[in-house]
Amino acid sequence: MTALLETRGVWQRFGGLVANSDVSISVGRGEIVGLIGPNGAGKSTLFNLIAGVLPPTQGTIWFDGEDVTKMPAAERCQRGVGRTFQVVKSFETMTVIDNVIVGALVRNTVMREARRKAHEVLEFTGLAARADVRASDLVPAEKRRLEVARALATEPKLLLLDEVLTGLTPTEAQTGVALVRKVRDAGITVLMVEHVMEIVMPLVDRAIVLDLGKVLVEGKPTEVVRDPKVISAYLGDRHAVSA
Amino acid sequence: MDKNFAARRRRDLVIAAVLAALAALAPLFVKDVYVQNILILTLMYAALSQSWNILSGYCGQISLGHALYFGIGAYTTELLFTKFGVLPWFGMLGGGVIAALIAMGLGYPFFRLRGHYFVIATIVIAEIGLLLFQNWEWAGAAMGITIPVRGDSWLKFQFMRSKLPYFYFALVLCCLAWFVTWWLEDSKWGFWWRAVKDNPEAAESLGVVVFNSKMGAAAVSAFLVAIGGAFYAQFLAYIDPESVMGFQFSLLMALPAVLGGIGTLWGPVLGAAILIPMTELTRSYIGGSGRGVDLIVYGTLIVLISLALPQGLVSLFSRAKSKGATR
Numbered sequence: 001m002t003a004l005l006e007t008r009g010v011w012q013r014f015g016g017l018v019a020n021s022d023v024s025i026s027v028g029r030g031e032i033v034g035l036i037g038p039n040g041a042g043k044s045t046l047f048n049l050i051a052g053v054l055p056p057t058q059g060t061i062w063f064d065g066e067d068v069t070k071m072p073a074a075e076r077c078q079r080g081v082g083r084t085f086q087v088v089k090s091f092e093t094m095t096v097i098d099n100v101i102v103g104a105l106v107r108n109t110v111m112r113e114a115r116r117k118a119h120e121v122l123e124f125t126g127l128a129a130r131a132d133v134r135a136s137d138l139v140p141a142e143k144r145r146l147e148v149a150r151a152l153a154t155e156p157k158l159l160l161l162d163e164v165l166t167g168l169t170p171t172e173a174q175t176g177v178a179l180v181r182k183v184r185d186a187g188i189t190v191l192m193v194e195h196v197m198e199i200v201m202p203l204v205d206r207a208i209v210l211d212l213g214k215v216l217v218e219g220k221p222t223e224v225v226r227d228p229k230v231i232s233a234y235l236g237d238r239h240a241v242s243a
Numbered sequence: 244m245d246k247n248f249a250a251r252r253r254r255d256l257v258i259a260a261v262l263a264a265l266a267a268l269a270p271l272f273v274k275d276v277y278v279q280n281i282l283i284l285t286l287m288y289a290a291l292s293q294s295w296n297i298l299s300g301y302c303g304q305i306s307l308g309h310a311l312y313f314g315i316g317a318y319t320t321e322l323l324f325t326k327f328g329v330l331p332w333f334g335m336l337g338g339g340v341i342a343a344l345i346a347m348g349l350g351y352p353f354f355r356l357r358g359h360y361f362v363i364a365t366i367v368i369a370e371i372g373l374l375l376f377q378n379w380e381w382a383g384a385a386m387g388i389t390i391p392v393r394g395d396s397w398l399k400f401q402f403m404r405s406k407l408p409y410f411y412f413a414l415v416l417c418c419l420a421w422f423v424t425w426w427l428e429d430s431k432w433g434f435w436w437r438a439v440k441d442n443p444e445a446a447e448s449l450g451v452v453v454f455n456s457k458m459g460a461a462a463v464s465a466f467l468v469a470i471g472g473a474f475y476a477q478f479l480a481y482i483d484p485e486s487v488m489g490f491q492f493s494l495l496m497a498l499p500a501v502l503g504g505i506g507t508l509w510g511p512v513l514g515a516a517i518l519i520p521m522t523e524l525t526r527s528y529i530g531g532s533g534r535g536v537d538l539i540v541y542g543t544l545i546v547l548i549s550l551a552l553p554q555g556l557v558s559l560f561s562r563a564k565s566k567g568a569t570r
Contacts, residue, residue: 051448077450089445091438093506102438105431106450114431115248132247154449 002065004029004158004189005050010059012045012213019045020056021213027158032180032190034204034221036197038234042213043193044086047162050191051083052076064157078106082156084147086163086193090135097122097131099146103153118153124186125149125179141172148179152188159183161192165199173199201225209233255425255508263418270407277527279406283478285519286413287471291492292499292511293420294467299497300506301424301433302460303440304354307493308365311372312342312465314488316472318376321388321482331400335473339466346465347458354457369493376484387483390476400477409478416474417512420467424508427463436460440506468496495519502548504555513556518545 003026012020019042027033035043049056052073060069068076082103091099100118101111108114122128125145130138135146144164151159165176173196180203184190194200201207201221209216209224211233217224224230266286273279291313299305319338323329329337353364377385395402402408427433435456438446443453476482503514521544525537552558 053444073447074450074452077448083448085445085448089442091441091445093441094437098434098437102434102446102451103449105434109431111429111431150445150449 003027003062004064005191006062007046007050008060008062010046010049010056010061012042012049012054013057018213020049023059023210023213023215025208025215025218027189027191029157029189030184030187031206032184032192032204034200034207035191035193035210036195036200036207037210037216040212041210041233043210044162045213046210047083047160047193051081051160077154077156080155080157081160082151082154082158083160084144084151084162084164086166088140088143088147090138090143090146092136093134095132095134096127096138096146096149099135100149100153103150106154121149121153124182125152126175141168141176144168144176145179148183152183156188158189158191161190163193163195166195177203197225252425252429259418259421259425263414266414267411270410276406279410281520281523283406283410283413284523285515286410286417287475287478288495288499288519289512289515290413290417290420291468291471291496292503292515293417293424294464294471295496296500296506296511297424297427297436297467298457298460298464300500300510301427301440302436302457303506304457304460305362305497306365306464307362307490307497308367308369309464309468309496310488310490310492311369312346312468313472313475313492313496314372314376314484315342315345316469316474317476317482317487318382318388318472319469320473321390321476322382325388325391330398331473331477335470338469338473342465342469342472343462346461350458350461354454354461366490366493369488369490373484373488373490376488383483385483385485387481387486390480390482392480401480409474412474416471421508421512423463423467428508432456432459437506495522498545502545502555504557507555507557509560510555510557517548517556 005027007023007025010020010023011018023046035046037043048054050061052068052071052075055070060067062068063076063079063081066079068079071079091102097115097118100121101114104114104117104121108117119128119131122131125148127142127145127149130142135143138146148161148164161180165173168176177199180190180192192200192204204221206219207221207224208218209230216233217227217230269282270279273282295306295309316335316338319341320331320334323334323337324331349368353361356364376382382388390401392403393399393401395404397408435446435451438449438451439453439456447453472487476487479486499514499518500511501514502518503512504510522541525541529537529540548556
C-alpha cells in the first residue's frame with residue numbers, strides 16, 4: 001500500500017533564499033509523524049507546500065496516490081488534507097460552532113447535517129461548552145483547540161498540525177497531546193510541526209528532522225534525539241562532541 | 244443549542260412578518276404625500292442597503308460603487324421601454340441580470356485586490372460608468388430619458404395619481420431583500436462569506452473557494468440593487484446619469500448598513516429607518532438656506548451614533564438580550 005503523503009524532490013526558493021532543497025518525505029497511513037528542526041529549518045514552508053498554499057518551485061507532492069502538486073488549498077481540503085495555522089486564524093466575528101460549521105460544510109451540504117457534525121466535533125475536542133461563544137472571546141489554548149476542531153470537521157485523512165502545542169502551559173499541552181492521540185485513534189494520520197522536543201517525542205511514531213531546508217535525519221524519536229547531527233543542529237557542534 | 248438557534252431564526256421571521264404587516268397598514272394613517280414619499284425612499288434604501296450588505300457586510304468586500312448597478316437597473320429598464328416598448332417588469336429583470344453579469348466581470352480582476360485597493364477600484368469603476376452614460380448619445384447622454392406617460396397601470400408600472408403602488412412595491416422589494424439575506428444567512432454561502440470576510444486563508448484551508456464565494460455574493464448583491472434602480476427610475480419617471488448613478492447612491496447604500504450594523508440581518512433596515520427620514524427631515528426643515536446647515540446636523544448625528552455604538556444600532560438589542568438569555 002502506498003504512503004498517504006509523499007513529497008518527491010521538493011524545492012522551494014524565495015528569490016535567493018532556498019527554504020526547502022530536495023525534500024523527499026513520506027507519511028504512512030495511521031502514523032503520527034513529527035516534523036522538527038531549529039528555527040528557519042524550512043518546516044513551515046514544507047507545511048505550506050503540503051497544504052497547497054503555494055506550489056513548490058520544483059518537485060512533486062502526492063496525496064492518496066494522486067499528484068496534487070498544482071492543486072489549490074481548497075481542493076486539497078476536499079481530498080482530505082486538514083490543517084491548522086501556527087498563528088491562529090479563527091473566524092473572529094463568528095461563534096465557535098459557526099467556525100466549525102464552515103469546516104463541516106465541505107462534506108455536508110445540508111445545513112442541519114453540517115451543524116450536527118460540528119457539534120459532534122466540538123464534543124470530541126472538548127469545546128462543546130463554548131459552542132455559542134464568539135471566537136474572539138476564547139483564551140489562546142481554546143483557540144488552538146478550535147483550529148483543530150475546524151480542521152477535523154472537514155473529515156480529513158491527513159491532519160497537519162502547525163505548532164499546536166507551542167506556547168501552552170504544561171497542563172494545556174498534556175490535554176493537547178491526549179487530543180492528538182485521540183485523533184489518531186479515530187483513524188486520522190497526523191503530521192505535526194513542533195518546536196518543543198520533550199512534548200513531541202513521546203507522542204510521535206517517527207520524527208523527521210529538517211535543517212537548513214534539507215532532511216537531516218529521519219527515524220524513531222528515541223534514535224533521532226541521540227543523533228549527533230541533530231544535537232549539533234540544535235545546540236551547535238561543541239555539544240555534539242560531548243554527547 | 245440547536246433548538247435555540249432554530250427558535251432565533253423563527254423569531255426573526257415572525258418579527259419581520261409583523262413589521263411588514265404594520266408597514267403595509269401605514270398608508271391608512273399616512274395621507275400626506277410628502278410623508279408617503281419619505282416612507283417609499285426609506286423602504287427603497289432599506290432594500291438597497293440590505294443588498295449591499297450581502298457583498299460588503301457578509302462577504303466583507305466593501306463596495307462604494309454600487310451606484311453603477313443601481314444605474315444599470317434604471318437604464319436597462321428605461322432604454323428597453325422607450326426604445327423597444329419592453330414592459331418595465333421585464334426590463335427590471337433584464338437589468339438585474341446584466342448588473343449581476345457586470346458585477347462578476349468586474350469581480351474577475353478586482354477580487355484579487357484587498358482592502359482599500361478594492362474599495363478604490365469600485366469607486367473608480369462607478370465613476371467611469373457615470374461618464375460613459377453622460378456621453379452615450381443613444382442613451383440620452385447628459386440629457387437623460389423622460390419616461391413617456393401612458394396612464395396609470397400595473398402592467399406598465401406607472402402611476403401618476405397616487406404614490407401608493409410605489410409604496411407597496413418598495414415594501415415588497417424590502418421584504419424580498421431581507422428574506423434573501425435571512426435565507427442565505429443559514430446556508431453554505433452565508434457561512435462561506437463570513438469565513439472569507441474574517442480570514443480568507445483559513446477559509447481556503449477549510450475547502451472554501453474564496454474567489455467563487457466573492458463572485459456569488461457580488462452577483463446576488465448587484466442583481467437586487469439593479470431591481471431597486473429599475474424601481475427608482477419608474478418612480479421618478481425621468482432619469483439622467485447623475486440622478487441614478489451618482490456617487491451619493493453608493494454612499495446611501497452603505498451608510499444605513501454601517502450605521503445599523505454591518506454584516507447583520509437587521510442592521511440595514513434599522514439604519515435606513517433612522518437615516519433616511521433624518522436626511523429628508525433635516526433637508527426640508529433646516530436646509531435650503533444655502534449654508535448646508537442640514538448637512539452639518541446630519542453628519543454630526545451620524546458621527547455621534549457611530550461613536551456611541553461602533554457595532555451599529557443592532558448592538559442595542561443584542562446587548563439587552565445577552566443579559567437575559569445565552570445569546
